[in-house]
Amino acid sequence: MKFIICFLFSITAFTQTKPIELKIDSINSTETEDGRREFKLQYHITNLSDKAISFILNTKSLIPIGAGSLNPAVYYKLYENENSIDVSGIFTGERKxxxxxxxxxxxxxxxxxxxxxxxxxxxxxxxxxxxxxxxxIQKLAPKETKYLTAIFAWDKKRYHKNDVIEYYIEEKEKHFFELHINLMAEELLMNFSEEEKKELLKDKVLTKGWFTSNKMEIDLSE
Structure with a gap:
């Protein structure tokens, strides 16, 4: 009987709908005068639940997924066909x-x-x-969608090396872009006192969890 109860609980937990959808809508590119390829990424975050939610996310920052798990930024992951390219420094932010x-x-x-x-x-x-x-702190009403845009560039260099990891971006292969967000709470409050935590959170209940977008093709051809 215990086995049956645990099994049913596992099925219920597995089938629960995540409260947030993270989805890439489009990735368009243009060639710059200085020889780079600039990408305009458009994506959205939707509150799928029937309740208002709050979460911590820096939507102004887009960084490689290996850049640090305690950063409340939006992460990206790059693939060549089905294989992830696990080196950083391929893309740079909007040039200022x-x-x-x-x-x-x-x-x-x-x-x-x-x-x-x-x-x-x-x-x-x-x-x-x-x-x-x-x-x-981001806030979304029930079923609300927040549309976001990020601009980044590629200098068209194909050989990359981070420490012992080397990678060459093949011209004729397909490449895909994927987004991740790691919504945290306690980890981001470690440097605050208990009084400061109460002041910052007040009556807020923060949504937590790891969310992954769809993959979308990105042009890294010649």
Whole structure:
């Protein structure tokens, strides 16, 4: 009897619908004047449940899946046919250039950033962390869909090496792009005190879990 009860429970748990759908809608590319290929990724996140949900996700950041499991960013995974390409650095984010006239001007800028952080009091640094956490709280009403866009580029280099991992992107093979989100709560609150945790969460119940999108072909041909 115990075996039957456990078996039925397993079936029920397995068939439960996930509360979130993560789906890629399109990936379009254009050639840039400096020889790169720029991609425009459009995707969406849908609350499939009948209740409002909240979760922590930095939708402004798109990083390789191997870049760190405790980062609340959107991850991507690249495939060549059915095999994953497990190296980072293939894509770069949307290019934003800050120009400096000389090294003196560059040093002045970097020093100003360092001095800004050094001059902050512990209370001010705590407030900066809190604001960063709150900025990443996403809210979706029942059945609501949030549409998102990310722009990234490929410099058309085919040989890549990370430590001992080497990979060559074949020109004539098909390539696919996949998204992942790892929704966390406790892991992102480790640097806050108990009082700060209560202040940040209040009455919020955060949705947690790992969600994977569909795969979509991406153009890495010549």
């Amino acid at each position: 250039i800050r120009s400096f006239k000389n090294e003196t001007e560059l040093k002045k800028y970097t020093d100003s950033l360092m001095n800004y952080m050094k001059s902050r009091t512990p209370e001010q640094l705590s407030q900066i962390r809190k604001e960063g956490f709150l900025e990443n």
